[in-house]
Amino acid sequence: MSSRRQITGFSNPTVKYLRACAKHRKAAGKFLAEGLRLLTDAREMGHIPELLAMATARDPHPLLDALQADVLAAGGEVIEMGAELLAKVTGKDNPQAVCAVYAEFDTSLAALDRSKAKIWLVAQALRDPGNLGTMLRTGDAVGAGGLILIDDCADPFSVEAVRASMGAVFTQKVAQARWDEFLPWLRAGQGQLVAASLRDAVPYRGAPYQAPCFILVGNESRGLPEDYELACDLRVTMPMKGRADSLNAAVAGAVLAYEVLAVLDSSNLSKT
Amino acid sequence: MSSRRQITGFSNPTVKYLRACAKHRKAAGKFLAEGLRLLTDAREMGHIPELLAMATARDPHPLLDALQADVLAAGGEVIEMGAELLAKVTGKDNPQAVCAVYAEFDTSLAALDRSKAKIWLVAQALRDPGNLGTMLRTGDAVGAGGLILIDDCADPFSVEAVRASMGAVFTQKVAQARWDEFLPWLRAGQGQLVAASLRDAVPYRGAPYQAPCFILVGNESRGLPEDYELACDLRVTMPMKGRADSLNAAVAGAVLAYEVLAVLDSSNLSKT
Numbered sequence: 001m002s003s004r005r006q007i008t009g010f011s012n013p014t015v016k017y018l019r020a021c022a023k024h025r026k027a028a029g030k031f032l033a034e035g036l037r038l039l040t041d042a043r044e045m046g047h048i049p050e051l052l053a054m055a056t057a058r059d060p061h062p063l064l065d066a067l068q069a070d071v072l073a074a075g076g077e078v079i080e081m082g083a084e085l086l087a088k089v090t091g092k093d094n095p096q097a098v099c100a101v102y103a104e105f106d107t108s109l110a111a112l113d114r115s116k117a118k119i120w121l122v123a124q125a126l127r128d129p130g131n132l133g134t135m136l137r138t139g140d141a142v143g144a145g146g147l148i149l150i151d152d153c154a155d156p157f158s159v160e161a162v163r164a165s166m167g168a169v170f171t172q173k174v175a176q177a178r179w180d181e182f183l184p185w186l187r188a189g190q191g192q193l194v195a196a197s198l199r200d201a202v203p204y205r206g207a208p209y210q211a212p213c214f215i216l217v218g219n220e221s222r223g224l225p226e227d228y229e230l231a232c233d234l235r236v237t238m239p240m241k242g243r244a245d246s247l248n249a250a251v252a253g254a255v256l257a258y259e260v261l262a263v264l265d266s267s268n269l270s271k272t
Numbered sequence: 273m274s275s276r277r278q279i280t281g282f283s284n285p286t287v288k289y290l291r292a293c294a295k296h297r298k299a300a301g302k303f304l305a306e307g308l309r310l311l312t313d314a315r316e317m318g319h320i321p322e323l324l325a326m327a328t329a330r331d332p333h334p335l336l337d338a339l340q341a342d343v344l345a346a347g348g349e350v351i352e353m354g355a356e357l358l359a360k361v362t363g364k365d366n367p368q369a370v371c372a373v374y375a376e377f378d379t380s381l382a383a384l385d386r387s388k389a390k391i392w393l394v395a396q397a398l399r400d401p402g403n404l405g406t407m408l409r410t411g412d413a414v415g416a417g418g419l420i421l422i423d424d425c426a427d428p429f430s431v432e433a434v435r436a437s438m439g440a441v442f443t444q445k446v447a448q449a450r451w452d453e454f455l456p457w458l459r460a461g462q463g464q465l466v467a468a469s470l471r472d473a474v475p476y477r478g479a480p481y482q483a484p485c486f487i488l489v490g491n492e493s494r495g496l497p498e499d500y501e502l503a504c505d506l507r508v509t510m511p512m513k514g515r516a517d518s519l520n521a522a523v524a525g526a527v528l529a530y531e532v533l534a535v536l537d538s539s540n541l542s543k544t
Contacts, residue, residue: 137516140516142513142514143511168515171516241414243317243412243443244413247410251409254519255526262477
């Protein structure tokens with residue numbers, strides 16, 4: 001079997017496999033990412049896909065050539081298919097001309113090194129893959145180490161989450177754990193657990209954040225369980241000037257993360 | 273015809289009408305909102321729906337009774353239908369037991385009173401209805417006056433945007449305008465136009481924001497056109513510590529809006 005093939009039929013096993021990866025069926029342990037920019041980011045972070053699928057009619061690009069070469073050198077497969085077929089794989093109206101299959105990463109807490117970053121994002125029962133991907137993207141922007149997913153969250157390797165992460169799924173660590181695994185892990189080392197809350201909380205602006213700071217965000221509709229909030233080292237409130245009593249989960253995490261970044265950076269400055 | 277009816281068939285004209293409103297077909301000038309909490313928020317803001325649709329099997333609730341009474345008193349219609357039929361109306365897996373049809377609001381710039389708020393959000397070519405609704409929700413939280421949609425944005429009255437706004441579509445003003453209408457309108461009165469930018473920009477933290485401050489956010493993939501950026505009174509940069517060079521549009525707007533709020537509030541304090 002050649003490592004470069006052309007595919008034309010929708011019922012082709014490789015097309016079925018790609019669709020399964022797009023849905024990230026757990027059994028496969030693989031996930032799909034789309035777009036030359038994202039795939040190039042992944043490559044520069046050392047992630048070479050096992051399978052690269054390209055539209056037959058596409059604009060030539062040196063980065064795509066480099067990616068192909070790396071895939072073939074690593075023993076992977078490169079396939080070509082019509083744009084229509086590729087669109088069906090990813091289920092997107094406006095498909096990218098290239099997508100690729102990666103092996104899922106290790107998402108155990110044991111794989112995290114908390115000393116690597118001053119900020120870590122933590123989400124509890126986050127259900128929306130778009131919010132999850134957005135949190136990864138925000139984590140990349142604030143220099144976070146990664147995103148820890150507590151309890152029953154959306155799938156970080158679903159095509160929607162990968163898409164919303166804009167490549168940050170390759171730069172941020174992702175861990176998945178139950179609360180009763182996470183809390184002992186956290187307490188076994190340094191780490192300040194912070195949540196936005198209305199309960200016995202201080203203003204979020206200029207609060208005494210400490211690195212490594214773990215910013216905990218709750219479920220989109222229910223927020224955090226009471227005992228999770230009470231387990232936090234610091235509870236902060238954000239201004240809510242209108243009728244609503246909460247922000248979108250990814251937005252709340254981002255506003256808080258940027259505040260933590262500013263406070264930690266200024267406390268570094270004042271020490272020098 | 274009674275103003276209270278029971279509906280059982282999917283082909284019923286009222287069901288078709290509800291589905292059209294969910295998609296916010298412009299010709300109808302109507303839009304659909306779901307959920308008792310959101311509908312109650314709307315009611316408390318003085319918005320009574322023209323049509324209220326409820327699942328036949330639902331939990332009784334005094335707020336739902338109050339809503340029904342208001343709809344009937346205002347000459348509107350109340351209908352009941354099976355939960356399955358209601359789910360088909362809104363196209364959501366986990367449907368709310370109640371939804372309602374409202375007349376679209378006036379979205380002309382002329383309907384805005386800029387003196388009513390210190391912060392206004394402005395989005396250019398924002399394509400994702402979830403981002404749009406999230407910006408409305410953030411606007412409510414920071415006490416913004418409303419959201420101005422520039423050029424070809426997603427539909428603020430689509431069911432996705434209304435859903436993501438969590439009711440803020442009823443508390444925030446929404447305006448729609450072309451750039452060449454917006455800029456003269458802005459310049460005809462007080463107003464500082466601010467955008468996140470890499471061009472000749474100052475750090476966003478503690479920047480000299482002035483009320484009324486108009487926070488401009490660009491398209492999800494292309495950002496702002498160069499000439500739009502150049503027309504701004506203030507360009508600010510946010511830290512980007514990772515590989516990505518931008519944030520999700522709704523996240524960028526929120527981080528900036530909370531910073532503007534903090535700066536404006538502290539400058540008020542220093543004046544007194």
